[in-house]
Amino acid sequence: MNKLFAFVFSIFLLAPAALEAAVYKGQNEFVKKCTKCHKSGQDFVSTKTQKEWKKLMNNKGEELASIHINSTNSDASASSEYFESSAYAKKAKHLSDFLEEYAKDSGRVPACN
Numbered sequence: 672m673n674k675l676f677a678f679v680f681s682i683f684l685l686a687p688a689a690l691e692a693a694v695y696k697g698q699n700e701f702v703k704k705c706t707k708c709h710k711s712g713q714d715f716v717s718t719k720t721q722k723e724w725k726k727l728m729n730n731k732g733e734e735l736a737s738i739h740i741n742s743t744n745s746d747a748s749a750s751s752e753y754f755e756s757s758a759y760a761k762k763a764k765h766l767s768d769f770l771e772e773y774a775k776d777s778g779r780v781p782a783c784n
């Protein structure tokens with residue numbers, strides 16, 4: 672009984688911290704990889720709703736990748752290498768957490784920490 676309680680209690684304590692870490696990692700990736708083209712940064716993130724970001728970032732960010740890879744805009748094709756890389760696939764979940772966290776309808780704005 673005590674063990675179960677400790678287990679449940681630790682999940683309550685750790686889950687928000689884990690999500691925060693993922694959001695932070697996603698934010699890092701966004702700043703490093705996306706803002707050089709999407710210069711408005713945070714304003715750009717809040718142009719979409721959580722649902723829209725979720726859809727774009729579904730299945731390791733497949734749709735977001737194909738928008739860039741298949742774009743006829745030469746500014747976007749410069750990012751093909753990144754969007755085809757395993758580094759992107761690995762970070763897609765974190766990016767997704769970050770993008771949804773600060774989506775138009777999330778009611779949150781990033782703190783500068």
Ligand code: HEC
Pocket residue numbers: 701704705706707708709727735738739742743744746747748749750766
């Ligand atoms: C090399 C430049 C470049 C990089 C890097 C880049 N993008 Fe883009 N992105 C573009 C361009 C240019 C378009 C417009 C493509 C088009 O309309 O064909 C675009 C389109 C988009 C769209 C669709 C726009 C819309 O209004 O629906 C989203 C969302 C997006 N990018 C998000 C991101 C995210 C998130 C990252 C980082 C993981 C990123 N982009 C990295 C250049 C870039």
